[in-house]
Amino acid sequence: MKKLFTLLVIVLLIACAKDTSNFTLKGNIKGLMKGTVYLQKQKDSSLVTIDSLVINGNPEFELTTNLESPEMLYLKLHKYDNEEHIIPFFAAEGITEISSNLKNFELDTKVKGSKQQEKLEEYKKMMSRFQGQNLDLIKDNFDAQKDNDTTKLNTTVKNYESLVKRKYFYTINFALNNKDNEVAPYLVLSEIYDANIKYLDTVNNALTAEVKASKYGKELQSLIDKRKAD
Helix, strand or coil: CHHHHHHHHHHHHHHHHHHCCCEEEEEEEECCCEEEEEEEEEECCEEEEEEEEEEECCCEEEEEECCCCCEEEEEEEECCCCCCEEEEEEECCEEEEEEEECCCCCCCCEEECCHHHHHHHHHHHHHHHHHHHHHHHHHHHHHHHHCCCHHHHHHHHHHHHHHHHHHHHHHHHHHHHCCCCCHHHHHHHHHCCCCCHHHHHHHHHHCCHHHHCCHHHHHHHHHHHHHHHC
8 A cells, every 4th residue: 555655656756747848849750650749949058958769660749848038949859870969949938849851851851830940930930031131141252263354353252241230130120020029039149149238228128028128038138237347
């Protein structure tokens, strides 16, 4: 009887611990029969595992955790090829669904879930255009050096500086237009942390109280305080 009681207590403790999870990642990786999936978060400068599951025959899986506020999480796949395969996504309380395939795990990923993820994808779509322009400038710069064309070389340098400025101002405006979304402070921290302090202040002051109290809202305030103290 005592052993049965002890077992029931253990089961209840496990159940209670599981109930604290407020986020679930549902995944489906087509073609994955064997491997391990990890749900990870960033801590300091490295990724730490917060949940994991060994895949053995079923490509569908669920991973869970407890989020204090919306933040970037990472789905890592280990498929025994000695390489890391990681998908970043913006998680919020509730359910996020990720589907992909074994062959092109990172490239063919589809993420459905938080409003933060939707905004992040909107931002990345514009950034891909900036990246395309950047590649064109790299080619122009290479050709100018090859031809020893000083005029063209100077032009490519000026165009690159202009592109960087436009990227910064787009990010600032995007953050201001989404001041009620945790993606705003995240983008400032990850993309333009070295921008003029007045721009960081402008975004920070525009954030809603809820976003200011979030993980990235607090980190942005900390960055601004540190920059002003230096």
